[in-house]
Amino acid sequence: MAQEAVEALYGVKAGLDLMQVSPTRKEFEGDFTLVVFPLLKMSRKAPDATAQEIGEYLTAHSSDIASFNVVKGFLNICLSGVYWNGVLRGIASTQDYGQLPPTGKTIMVEYSSPNTNKPLHLGHIRNNLLGWSVAKLLETAGNRVIKVNLVNDRGIHICKSMLAWLKTANGATPQTSGKKGDHLVGDCYVAFNDIYKKEVAELKEKYLAEGMDEESAKEQAGKNAPSLLEAQDMLFKWENGDPEVRALWEKMNSWVYAGFDKTYKDLGISFDRVYYESQTYLNGKALVQQGLDMGVFERMPDGSVWCDLTSDGLDRKLLLRKDGTSVYMTQDLGTAKQRFEEYKLDEEIYVVGNEQNYHFQVLKLILKKLGFDWSDAIYHLSYGMVELPEGKMKSREGTVVDADDLINDMYRTARETSLELGKLDGMDEQQQDKLFHMIGLGALKYFIIKVDPKKTMLFDPKESIDFNGNTGPFIQYTHARICSILRKADAQGIAFSADSLEGKTEYSPVETRIIKILSAFPGKISEAAAAHSPALVANYAYELAKLFNQYYQQTPILKETDLSIVAVRLVLINTIASVLRKAMSVLGIELPEKM
RNA sequence: GGCUCCUUAGCUCAACUGAAUAGAGCAUUUGACUACGGAUCAAAAGGUUACAGGUUUGAAUCCUGUAGGAGUCACCA
Secondary structure (H helix, E strand, O other): OHHHHHHHHHOOOOOHHHOEEEEOOOOOOOOEEEEOHHHHHHHOOOHHHHHHHHHHHHHHHOOOEEEEEEEOOEEEEEEOHHHHHHHHHHHHOOOOOOOOOOOOOEEEEEOOOOEOOOOOEHHHHHHHHHHHHHHHHHHHOOOEEEEEEEEEOOOHHHHHHHHHHHHHOOOOOHHHHOOOHHHHHHHHHHHHHHHHHHHHHHHHHHHHHOOOOHHHHHHHHHHHOHHHHHHHHHHHHHHOOOHHHHHHHHHHHHHHHHHHHHHHHHHOOOOOEEEEHHHHOOOOHHHHHHHHHHOOEEEOOOOOEEEEOHHHOOOEEEEEOOOOOEOHHHHHHHHHHHHHHHHOOOEEEEEEEHHHHHHHHHHHHHHHHOOOHHHHHEEEEEEOOEEEOOEEOOHHHOOOOEHHHHHHHHHHHHHHHHHHHOOOOOOOHHHHHHHHHHHHHHHHHHHHHOOOOOOOEEOOOOOOOOOOOOOHHHHHHHHHHHHHHHHHHHHOOOOOOHHHHOOOOOOOHHHHHHHHHHHOHHHHHHHHHHHOOHHHHHHHHHHHHHHHHHHHHHOOOOOOOOHHHHHHHHHHHHHHHHHHHHHHHHOOOOOOOOO
């Protein structure tokens, strides 16, 4: 449109990149703003004159434009009430507004990927919420999405827990101890480290007494502590299928899975497929041979295999140990190949913390060297750590925020706040329980998701999570409020539908702003999907909720005497409620009708 | 030490592709109708966007350097 104006006025076709249109800032009058600076070369006139000319042309050629004004090279355009009425009507009569048409693409999202030797903590919560909502976001943007979890269920760390269980637990099970399975196993892991630390200290004393120097005494003690040797022996037995070790391993893992399932259920997240590393850890060995044949990898005299990436500015990467066993990278290479072939993926997203940036850089590079053109379709959704006021969470120092504890805290706060406000008349206990969970979890999820995934974020247990202001409960409250009005309207027998908008030509400035933001929703979904950032959707929902609360405060809805105006306002707020529901559903947050 | 990332109000976070006076929430101060639901709203105060240069009509945003912080550089995963 503006492009046409430029061509008609200056006889030059301007590229779309020069046409900068953005929503007008609220301190100026207008709906959209065209920045004319980039066009000055074509107009060969002063900014204001150029803006004036374009504004006049647009007003003359489009009936949707009501007026315009020029401020310091910015052309502010006001669209007519009739135009906005058409927009609102279109939105109100669209089924599942915000759901974008199918793209035909298949995208896999891998997230969560826990170890089975400790319970989930706040860092995992960020991973889980982010992974789940990115998957939901991509679905909403029209893609077919496969959510997968790769459980790290084998390795020396698991053996440590097993060993400690044998030595210290006296046969305790989740049933007999009353502990959640993942916590029981996690406690064993801690117990192992206590034993290990003690042994290392003793051994170090002994070595020092034998005249070894400090440095090597420490190193040797660390390597030779009896419990560690036992754990290594256990891992060896595991790899050789020792029935006793395998049976214990299966038993303890099953406890952990039951525990994880509970936490996943509380968080409201799920997977389409779960992979276990015990079944995939041999993947990728075939690729090593392929790489050797292609001359991309090289075998050392001791038998180990490496990929030299120094010409790309990276290091040499080990792919096969001298004993022929594979490493993490090797597995990931094989697993990626398997997945792309099996599912014909258009994209694979790994939701993994930014501490593994280097790993994924190497992964993609090696795949590329092996000639897989789909290596570019791998996206590492690298999220920042959750830090505490005293710094990073460290399980060894006991400074972790446990996922289950945090979920329970949120539930309790929601319960206390709700009961204090006492608006839950007529709700039975089961409904209340569901509501407290909805609110508590809404607070937690929103708190995590509203932050840009890439950024390190801070959680202060002392202040915990607020329920006022820019929060999940704020948006839930807004929704409940709208529902309350709609219920009252219904009780009064006031009917409305998109057709109630027929013939409406005027909207107040706030109403226009609301319609504008509503109309931006699908665009926001695709923008967020492209950026892999649910945070954009969270902030969008907040803006909308805030705008409704302003509107509500200054505009009577049911108190208005003109019933046709009441109906229009009901259409508007009903649309707000459904867009809020849709937006928050992307984040996995439910909105109550009462709270 | 090499490489990568980060630094915005007292605190937690925004700012689309470079655009107008850098926005919210919390905390602080003040105010709000016989409450269409006060988990709300209105207002005040709070900023040299770490620092120094550079590019540009225009820089929190791009480039260079400095300071501070994080991550990573395993025959761990």
